[in-house]
Amino acid sequence: MTPMSSAAINPPVARPLPLPFHCTFVESEWRALAKHWYPVAYSPEVAGQPLARTLLDQPLILYRTTGRQVVVARDLCIHRGVPLHLGWQDGDELVCAYHGFRYGADGQCTKIPAQPDLGIPKKLCLETYVSVERYGLVWTCLAPDPAQPSTIPEWPELEDPAYRMMHDPPPEWDVTAGRQMENFIDVGHFSWIHAGTFGNRETPEVPQYEVERRSTGFHVEYPYLAANRSAAALGESPTIQRRMTYDLHLPLACRLSIDFSEGRRHLIFDAPTPVSRRKTRIFFFIARNFDHHIPERQLLDWEKAILSEDKPIVESQRPEELPVDLSEEFHIRSDRFATAYRSAMKALGLGANYSA
Ligand code: FES
Ligand SMILES: [Fe+2]
Incomplete structure (x- = not known):
C-alpha cells in the first residue's frame, strides 16, 4: 500500500477572502488587486x-x-x-x-x-x-498570501539621509488608480497640459525611447527639454534639459528620477492607492539630495501646481477604467510605455477588458 502524506489526507482549505460590503470592483479584479x-x-x-x-x-x-x-x-x-x-x-x-x-x-x-x-x-x-x-x-x-514577486518597491534613496523626503497629506481623486498611474508615466503630455509649469510648447515631438522590462516592472529613460520659467528673473536659459528615469513597480508604484549635473537628483514618487474602483488616494511625494536650503513648502507647491494641471484631465477620462486591451483607444509611438503598462496590467488581471 502506498503511504499517503499528511498533506494529501488533510489538504489546507483555502478560505477565499470575503469581499467588502458594497464592493465596487468586479470580483476577479478585486481579488487580483488585494494580493498587492x-x-x-x-x-x-x-x-x-x-x-x-x-x-x-x-x-x-x-x-x-x-x-x-x-x-x-x-x-x-x-x-x-x-x-x-x-x-x-x-x-x-x-x-x-x-x-x-x-x-x-x-x-x-x-x-x-x-x-x-x-x-x-x-x-x-x-x-x-x-x-x-x-x-x-x-x-x-489585504490578502494573507501576497502575490509573488509582489513586494514593496526598492527605493534606497528614501533610506539615505542625504535625501530630504517631502509630502503633503495624500489627496483623493475621482479616478481609477490605473488611469492615474498611466498619466504619471505619460511622456507625451508635458508640452500640453503642463505649459503653465515645466512644459515646453516648442518641443511637442516625442523622441523615440526604449521601454525595458524588468523583473518587477519597467525602466524607461527619457530626455525632455523643459521650460525654465524662472529663467528671465535669474538670467538663465529659457529651457532646461531634463534627464528623466522612470522605474515602475507593478502594479501601482513608480519612482521618477530627474538627474541634474554633479549628482544632484530630484525624485518624484507616485503610488496611487485604490480606495474604491473610481476613487484613488494619491501618495505623491518627493525627495532630493541638494538645495536643502529651499523651503519645503516652496518645493511642494511647485509639485502641487503640476498635479493640479493633471487632475482635471485624468478625472475627465472616459471610460474611467484603464482599457487594457490594446485594440481599445488609439496608440502612437509616444505611448509605448503606456501600452507596455496596459499589457502588464492585463496579465495581472487588472484594468478593464472592454473587448472581452
Ligand atoms: S461594542 Fe461595538 S458594537 Fe457593541
Ligand atoms: Fe502630468
Missing part, C-alpha cells in the same frame, strides 16, 4: 488618535501602539457592526464607542464591560492585516 501591497498612510499620520482609511472598499483602522508598532485592522466592531473609528484608543487597545468592547493589537477582544464574567471566545477577534512601515509610509496588503 499599497501605502495607506504616511507614518506621521498614524499618531495620537486612530486613523480611518479605505483600501479596495475595505474600511480600515490604523493606530500606533505604545511600542510604536502600527496595527491595521478592519474598521468594524464585531459585536454590532459599528466602525471602530467612532471609538478611541486606550493604551494598546481600541475601545468601541457603542458598548465599550475592547480589542488588543492582535485583534483579540480583551474585555466585554457589560458582562465581565463571560469567557471571551477566540473568534471574537478583529480581522487584522499584514503591515509594514517603510520609507515613511505604512504599507498593507
Whole structure:
C-alpha cells in the first residue's frame, strides 16, 4: 500500500477572502488587486488618535501602539457592526464607542464591560492585516498570501539621509488608480497640459525611447527639454534639459528620477492607492539630495501646481477604467510605455477588458 502524506489526507482549505460590503470592483479584479501591497498612510499620520482609511472598499483602522508598532485592522466592531473609528484608543487597545468592547493589537477582544464574567471566545477577534512601515509610509496588503514577486518597491534613496523626503497629506481623486498611474508615466503630455509649469510648447515631438522590462516592472529613460520659467528673473536659459528615469513597480508604484549635473537628483514618487474602483488616494511625494536650503513648502507647491494641471484631465477620462486591451483607444509611438503598462496590467488581471 502506498503511504499517503499528511498533506494529501488533510489538504489546507483555502478560505477565499470575503469581499467588502458594497464592493465596487468586479470580483476577479478585486481579488487580483488585494494580493498587492499599497501605502495607506504616511507614518506621521498614524499618531495620537486612530486613523480611518479605505483600501479596495475595505474600511480600515490604523493606530500606533505604545511600542510604536502600527496595527491595521478592519474598521468594524464585531459585536454590532459599528466602525471602530467612532471609538478611541486606550493604551494598546481600541475601545468601541457603542458598548465599550475592547480589542488588543492582535485583534483579540480583551474585555466585554457589560458582562465581565463571560469567557471571551477566540473568534471574537478583529480581522487584522499584514503591515509594514517603510520609507515613511505604512504599507498593507489585504490578502494573507501576497502575490509573488509582489513586494514593496526598492527605493534606497528614501533610506539615505542625504535625501530630504517631502509630502503633503495624500489627496483623493475621482479616478481609477490605473488611469492615474498611466498619466504619471505619460511622456507625451508635458508640452500640453503642463505649459503653465515645466512644459515646453516648442518641443511637442516625442523622441523615440526604449521601454525595458524588468523583473518587477519597467525602466524607461527619457530626455525632455523643459521650460525654465524662472529663467528671465535669474538670467538663465529659457529651457532646461531634463534627464528623466522612470522605474515602475507593478502594479501601482513608480519612482521618477530627474538627474541634474554633479549628482544632484530630484525624485518624484507616485503610488496611487485604490480606495474604491473610481476613487484613488494619491501618495505623491518627493525627495532630493541638494538645495536643502529651499523651503519645503516652496518645493511642494511647485509639485502641487503640476498635479493640479493633471487632475482635471485624468478625472475627465472616459471610460474611467484603464482599457487594457490594446485594440481599445488609439496608440502612437509616444505611448509605448503606456501600452507596455496596459499589457502588464492585463496579465495581472487588472484594468478593464472592454473587448472581452
Ligand atoms: S458594537 Fe461595538 S461594542 Fe457593541
Ligand atoms: Fe502630468
